[in-house]
Amino acid sequence: MTDADPQGPGPADPSDRAAAPAAPQARAAAPATPQASAAALLRRPKLWIVPTVLSGLLALLLSLLYMGGIVNPQGELKNLPIALVNGDTGKPLPGQRQNLGTQITRSILADTSNDKAEWRRLSPAEAKDQLDSGKVYGALVIPADFTDSVAALTTTGAAERPTITVLTNPGKGSLGSSLASQINTQAAHQASQTIGEQLVQAAPRATATDKLLLADPVAVATQVGHPLGTHSGLGLTAFYYTLLLVLAGFMGANVISNGVDTSLGYADNEIGPWHTRLPTVPISRTQTLLLKMAMTAGITLITVSLVMLACVTLLDMDATHLPLLWIYSYCASLAVGIGVQAINAAFGGIGQLVSMFVFIVLGLPSSGATVPLQAVPGFYRFLSHFEPMRQLSDGVRAILYFDARGDAGLSRSWLMIAIGTAVGLLFGFAMTLYYDRKGHKRLTPQPA
Secondary structure (H helix, E strand, C coil), X not given: CCCCCCCCXXXXXXXXXHHCCHHXXXXXXXXXXXXXXHHHHCCCHHHHHHHHHHHHHHHHHHHHHHHHHHCCHHHHCCCEEEEEEECCCCCCCCCCCCCHHHHHHHHHHHCCCCCCEEEEEXXXXXXXXXXXXXXXXEEEEECCCHHHHHHHCCCCCCCCCCEEEEEECHHHCHHHHHHHHHHHHHHHHHHHHHHHHHHHHHCCCCCHHHHHHHHCCCEEEEEECCCCCCCCHHHCHHHHHHHHHHHHHHHHHHHHHHHHHHHCCCCXXXXXXXXXXXXXXXXXXXXXXXXXXXXXXXXXXXXXXXXXXXXXXXXXXXXXXXXXXHHHHHHHHHHHHHHHHHHHHHHHHHHHHHHHHHHHHCCCCCCCCCCCHHHCCHHHHHHCCCCHHHHHHHHHHHHHHCCCCHHHCHHHHHHHHHHHHHHHHHHHHHHHHHHHHXXXXXXXXXXX
């Protein structure tokens, strides 16, 4: 037996009958949550602070970093490598101990008032080799008959001026080659004026017309020392191709990262009015990073192939060593992608911003691909020792312009790609393992 009423349920209490219909009325009367309006939210100062500060800082930093690297190349120029070739085999002029080629060479090398050029005294063969390997931006060449040609000006009927040749190297970029050409041309004109003063003093009875010729006796001829193809963008295709590889690795890694997070239920997917939230898949940070890097390695095969298809096949960019170019392009872009995934795993939501600064914002002005490193401020020269874009552009330039020579920068580029990939792997997995061991689990939103 229980304590229940043996008579069964009795009649309902009137108070209960009166209270019964009140519950549904109360539910129906629950007030709806009012929606906020944009006009009201705009009046909240706190809503403005973070976006305003971050946007302003980004605009300021981008302006300083980008324009700071290119705004004054002439003023920043220092120690630009230029070959100085003295091929003069003529005998010294009367009363002189050295021929004119030797005098000009010693005068240029002894001038310490101008440090814009790093003059390298080379033989013709050595100069050709350094032009072909991209080690010099140009060359100043004094021909074998230079002294004899100058001496002939003092004879009757002389009309042909001796010539000093300026060689350019467009493979080092149009601006770098132009700066070297300016320095060479200025040095040649200075030498011409010095020689002219000697000739005018040695020929006091010369006619006015002859004195005009003797006062500036040397002509300057500009030639291409290391020619490129017509589809080489005046030496800029190496830079833009490198930029494509970096962007493919950077954007591809971010797309993969966002796609994986969405598919595993760690991020919402919203396209226009459509919103998707998938069930969360239990997975550690380390396994997530491994998944993203594996997908990056696979998808990069496709993106790099498409980059080469567009540039080489469809746009007819001048390129040789195509198998090597493809392998190098894949390794370079993959190194960037692995680095981006590691940074995203370590920094979370701001990882994309951090990787943008590492691979693009700081990489462009310190690459040396458009403005020579000898013509940028010291801060960018410091960055160039480890910034990825400089390492990658040297290798691309060597393959496209300098017959894939190791001493043209390709060997160093392979080494830096290997180091960069190793650093990305070690940094990324070290951070995720640390987070997992500390129990820092990711946010796991569940579907409603």
